[in-house]
Amino acid sequence: xxxxxxxxxxxxxKIFLIIFFVGKxxxxxxxxxxxxxxxxxxxxxxxxxxxxxxxxxxxxxESSALYYNLGNAYFKSGKLGYAILFYEKAxxxxxxxxxxxxNLRIANAKTVDxxxxxxxxxxxRWWEILITSLSLNSWAMITLIIYFLLVTCIGVYILSKxxxxxxxxxxxxxxxxxxxxxxxxxFIGRYxxxxxxxxGILLEPSYSAKVAPDEKSNDAFLIHEGxxxxxxxxxxxxxxxxxxxxxxxxxxxKVYEKI
Numbered sequence: 080x081x082x083x084x085x086x087x088x089x090x091x092x093k094i095f096l097i098i099f100f101v102g103k104x105x106x107x108x109x110x111x112x113x114x115x116x117x118x119x120x121x122x123x124x125x126x127x128x129x130x131x132x133x134x135x136x137x138x139x140x141e142s143s144a145l146y147y148n149l150g151n152a153y154f155k156s157g158k159l160g161y162a163i164l165f166y167e168k169a170x171x172x173x174x175x176x177x178x179x180x181x182n183l184r185i186a187n188a189k190t191v192d193x194x195x196x197x198x199x200x201x202x203x204r205w206w207e208i209l210i211t212s213l214s215l216n217s218w219a220m221i222t223l224i225i226y227f228l229l230v231t232c233i234g235v236y237i238l239s240k241x242x243x244x245x246x247x248x249x250x251x252x253x254x255x256x257x258x259x260x261x262x263x264x265x266f267i268g269r270y271x272x273x274x275x276x277x278x279g280i281l282l283e284p285s286y287s288a289k290v291a292p293d294e295k296s297n298d299a300f301l302i303h304e305g306x307x308x309x310x311x312x313x314x315x316x317x318x319x320x321x322x323x324x325x326x327x328x329x330x331x332x333k334v335y336e337k338i
Contacts, residue, residue, distance in 0.1 A: 120152055120155075287300075306322070318332055
């Protein structure tokens with residue numbers, strides 16, 4: 080009896096391993112899925128393209144190109160909220176991409192809500208433009224490169240016996256320190272900006288924000304699919320949001336997704 084159980088267990092393990100490795104062999108790579116998704120998109124099979132791109136995300140991969148393609152597929156499918164969401168995600172990874180910015184403007188032009196942003200002090204606006212001009216990873220890379228240049232200059236200055244090399248290393252080092260401090264400040268600003276400010280996109284066709292996190296509370300204002308807002312607080316299944324014009328209300332977590 081015991082031998083029979085052991086035999087069945089071993090057999091089960093063998094079958095499981097065979098299925099696992101066969102699945103691995105036939106599993107499609109992100110590159111293959113991307114090509115397949117693009118093929119579906121070109122054939123105007125937008126739902127199939129969306130499902131294929133989503134498979135890449137489910138494998139833990141992300142890129143601005145993937146989010147951009149998803150945005151395009153959702154836009155063609157008439158799902159404006161999802162299109163804007165993924166354009167925003169793409170732009171977050173590649174802030175300077177003109178194609179993403181252009182398609183996002185086109186999508187935003189089709190939204191119902193035309194919210195006028197509250198004016199900001201010029202230096203606050205300038206600072207936000209500066210720190211968001213590149214992604215967080217890009218600012219980190221720039222800061223790291225300048226740091227290594229600074230360390231190299233220090234090494235050359237200390238170890239070199241050539242006076243000319245020491246002068247070049249000293250002058251370059253001074254400039255590197257200045258740019259390193261500037262880059263580090265911008266990197267920290269960009270990091271704090273991403274951690275302190277959360278944005279969301281409404282995915283429902285329309286939704287009445289509430290004055291309190293309660294379905295029975297009074298309506299605060301009506302918003303529509305694709306509108307972007309700042310997420311300020313959470314209470315259970317509710318989120319406190321602020322529109323660009325300063326309006327504040329509560330919406331359920333299930334009706335939107337974070338950028």
